[in-house]
Each structure stands twice: as structure tokens, then as C-alpha cells.
Amino acid sequence: MRVLGVDPGLTRCGLGVVEGAAGRKLTPIAYDVARTPAGDDIALRLLALEREIEQWIRTHKPDVVAVERVFAQHNVRTVMGTAQAAAVAITSAARAGLPVVLHTPSEVKAAVTGNGRADKPQVTAMVTRLLGLDTAPKPADTADALALAICHVWRGGMQQRLQEARMKVVSA
Amino acid sequence: MRVLGVDPGLTRCGLGVVEGAAGRKLTPIAYDVARTPAGDDIALRLLALEREIEQWIRTHKPDVVAVERVFAQHNVRTVMGTAQAAAVAITSAARAGLPVVLHTPSEVKAAVTGNGRADKPQVTAMVTRLLGLDTAPKPADTADALALAICHVWRGGMQQRLQEARMKVVSA
Structure with a gap:
């Protein structure tokens, strides 16, 4: 499964493509x-952001796009641009026919660090380690986008295995 | 000048096209x-909303699109969908190459009723009168979209006349 993770923002929008499957090695694309x-x-x-994202979809051909779920309660000053x-x-x-999934920041943090309240350096450190990168991806938005993609590879894979397990129980 | 006004919303998005110029009769399209x-x-x-708006742009060929400016301070529960x-x-x-202008709700209310704090029935009543409609446009989102378009016809026209007045002073 190839996932494009998007950490949305107007000033800086993180984009990261990861290939992998639950329980297998993750590859940063x-x-x-x-x-x-x-x-x-x-x-x-x-419009500029749209063109950039469309370019990423054409170039990297993800199977699914994972976007961070934005909450209105957070920073009111920047939330409109983020939304x-x-x-x-x-x-x-959606225009490219790809499924879109939303993950909350705490789901993403929990997926990559085991702690839903992990701080940014911790997320970046785990992303760097999990993807076998020589240097930490910068800025933090890039690491967040990769974390989103990893989160979806793992959660999507887990959902798929649960689904398969249920099918086995039903057919047994 | 032909203006497409958009009162943004996910559940109901008001759309209204008005043709006119400052000081002349307004025509609802x-x-x-x-x-x-x-x-x-x-x-x-x-995606469905995008297709609908693109269809309106193709069909009614506005010169400019006026969108209500959304504030994060307002209803937090619905603000994300509105944004x-x-x-x-x-x-x-922007993709269609049209200029986009944002007007605040109070600019729109002040433009059509003379009062920036007018209520919805007042806005609807004035829109109905200004456009010479037999019945009030419903739901309120539709009247708001038309009010946005009227606001831009008048403010745009006023800005243009101020600009022309300045040019005359400069060239006198």
C-alpha cells in the first residue's frame, strides 16, 4: 500500500509518501x-497548493491519501487556513478517484510513538528511525506528513487483518 | 458586471448570480x-460542491466571484465545514481564472440594508425588493448569496468610481 500523507497548512503543507504493509518494512518514497x-x-x-498536490498524486501514484483531521478548537488564528x-x-x-482518510493528531502520534501526547521531536525521531533515514526530515510538517502516512499503513493494515479475522470466524 | 455570490456551507451552499452596475438596475440571473x-x-x-460551482461558472459566466468571509470565532461546530x-x-x-473577492457578513448587511447588524428577514426583504422578485428567495442561504453579489456590484462599482475620481484629480 502506498500512502500520501498530508499535514495541511497554507504557509507550509507537509507532504510525504510511504510504501509498506502492516508488519513489513516501510519505504520512504x-x-x-x-x-x-x-x-x-x-x-x-x-490554487498553488492544489497544483502541487495534484502533481504529487500524478508523480507518486498513491493508493490512498491520509489527511490530518483539523479541529476548530485548536489555534483559532491559523485554523481557517489549515481547514x-x-x-x-x-x-x-477525491477528484483523482482516490480514497481519503482522516486521522487525528493523537492517532498519528500514538501510531508512531506509542504515546498519543508525544511531542514533535519524538514524532520526528520515530519517523526517522522507522523509515531508516540518515537525517531527520525537516521542517516538522514534513515529518508529520510521513507520520500520517505510516499511521495509515499500520492502521489500514490492522483494519484489514481484523476484517480478514472476522471473515474466518464467519466462514469457520 | 456579473457577480456570482457564494454563501458557503456544506449542507446548504447559497449561490446567486446578479448583473448590474453601481447606480443602475440590478438583474437577478x-x-x-x-x-x-x-x-x-x-x-x-x-467534490459534489466543486462540481456544482464549476457548473454555475460555466453556465452563468460571471466576471467575478464574491464569497462570504468566514471567521473562526463564529459557530465552532459548523465553522470547519463552512471554511x-x-x-x-x-x-x-481561481481555477477558472476569475477574480475572487471576500466580503464580511456585516459588509454585506450594510450594503443591502444600510445596517451592518440587520437580521436575516431584513436582508431577505431587501434582496427581494432590490432584485424586483415576486417572492422571497428561499432558503436564507440563497438570499445571502444574492446579497453578497449585490454588495459586490455596489462596492466594486463604488471602488471603481473612487478610482476614477482620483484619476481626475491627478490629471486636473
């Missing part, structure tokens, strides 16, 4: 951060 | 509400 200038018009920023960047990622994936 | 099922996946809802619907409208307009 690509990771970077898409930036749009803070001084630009919101319409230009959202709108997430909307662009979700719509671009 | 089309108005309706785009709905997406509350039970559907967010990706399907955003994401606004992102879809903004991005669809």
Missing part, C-alpha cells in the same frame, strides 16, 4: 513541504 | 442552493 507566500491572495495560495488547505487536499484526492 | 447529504463522506461532499466549502468555491473560481 518522497517527502517535502509545499509553501505558499503569506502575502499572496488566498485564492492564489489555494482550507485540508479541503484542497481532500478535494484533489 | 439565477439563484439556488447546492446541498450535499450530511451523512456522506467529507471528500464526496466537497472548507469556502475553500472549494475560492479554488474553483
Whole structure:
């Protein structure tokens, strides 16, 4: 399974593609951060982000896109931009016919560190180790996007195994 | 000037097209509400809304798209959906090469009723009168979209006349 993880943001949007399956080695395919200038018009920023995400989907051909679930309770000052960047990622994936899954930050942290309240350095350290990278991915948004992708590889795989287990019980 | 006004929302997104110029008669071209099922996946809802807005742009060929500016401070429970619907409208307009303008709810209310704190029935009554409609546009989201379009026709026109006045002063 190849997953594109998106840590949504207007100023910095983390993008990370990971290939793997539950219980097997994870392979980092690509990771970077898409930036749009803070001084630009919101319409230009959202359109530039859309083009970047569409380019990633065309280039890396993910099977699924995992986007961080945004909550309105968090930082009110930046939440609108984050929500709108997430909307662009979700719509671009849906337009390309790809399934979209949302994971909360604590699901992602719990998946990669075992602790739903882990801090950013801990997440980055585990992402670096799990993907066998020589240097930590920077900025933190990139590491977060990779963490999202890893989270989905593992949770998606786990859901699939539970499903298979249920099928066996039913057919036994 | 032909303006498409968008009152963003996931469950109900108001759409209204008005043609006019400051100081001249306003003509209602089309108005309706785009709905997406509350039970559907967010990706399907955003994609359905995008297709509807793209269809309106193709059919009614507006010169500009006016979208209500969303604030995070307002209803926290629905603000995420509203922000994401606004992102879809903004991005669809930008993708079609159209300028996008944002107006706050109080700018819109002040433009059509003279009072930035007017209530919904007052806005609907003025929209109905200004556009010479036989019956009030329903639901309120539709009237709000038309009010946004009227607001932009007038404010856009006013900005243009101020600009022209400045040019005359400079060239005098």
C-alpha cells in the first residue's frame, strides 16, 4: 500500500509518501513541504497548493491519501487556513478517484510513538528511525506528513487483518 | 458586471448570480442552493460542491466571484465545514481564472440594508425588493448569496468610481 500523507497548512503543507504493509518494512518514497507566500491572495495560495498536490498524486501514484483531521478548537488564528488547505487536499484526492482518510493528531502520534501526547521531536525521531533515514526530515510538517502516512499503513493494515479475522470466524 | 455570490456551507451552499452596475438596475440571473447529504463522506461532499460551482461558472459566466468571509470565532461546530466549502468555491473560481473577492457578513448587511447588524428577514426583504422578485428567495442561504453579489456590484462599482475620481484629480 502506498500512502500520501498530508499535514495541511497554507504557509507550509507537509507532504510525504510511504510504501509498506502492516508488519513489513516501510519505504520512504518522497517527502517535502509545499509553501505558499503569506502575502499572496488566498485564492492564489489555494490554487498553488492544489497544483502541487495534484502533481504529487500524478508523480507518486498513491493508493490512498491520509489527511490530518483539523479541529476548530485548536489555534483559532491559523485554523481557517489549515481547514482550507485540508479541503484542497481532500478535494484533489477525491477528484483523482482516490480514497481519503482522516486521522487525528493523537492517532498519528500514538501510531508512531506509542504515546498519543508525544511531542514533535519524538514524532520526528520515530519517523526517522522507522523509515531508516540518515537525517531527520525537516521542517516538522514534513515529518508529520510521513507520520500520517505510516499511521495509515499500520492502521489500514490492522483494519484489514481484523476484517480478514472476522471473515474466518464467519466462514469457520 | 456579473457577480456570482457564494454563501458557503456544506449542507446548504447559497449561490446567486446578479448583473448590474453601481447606480443602475440590478438583474437577478439565477439563484439556488447546492446541498450535499450530511451523512456522506467529507471528500464526496466537497467534490459534489466543486462540481456544482464549476457548473454555475460555466453556465452563468460571471466576471467575478464574491464569497462570504468566514471567521473562526463564529459557530465552532459548523465553522470547519463552512471554511472548507469556502475553500472549494475560492479554488474553483481561481481555477477558472476569475477574480475572487471576500466580503464580511456585516459588509454585506450594510450594503443591502444600510445596517451592518440587520437580521436575516431584513436582508431577505431587501434582496427581494432590490432584485424586483415576486417572492422571497428561499432558503436564507440563497438570499445571502444574492446579497453578497449585490454588495459586490455596489462596492466594486463604488471602488471603481473612487478610482476614477482620483484619476481626475491627478490629471486636473
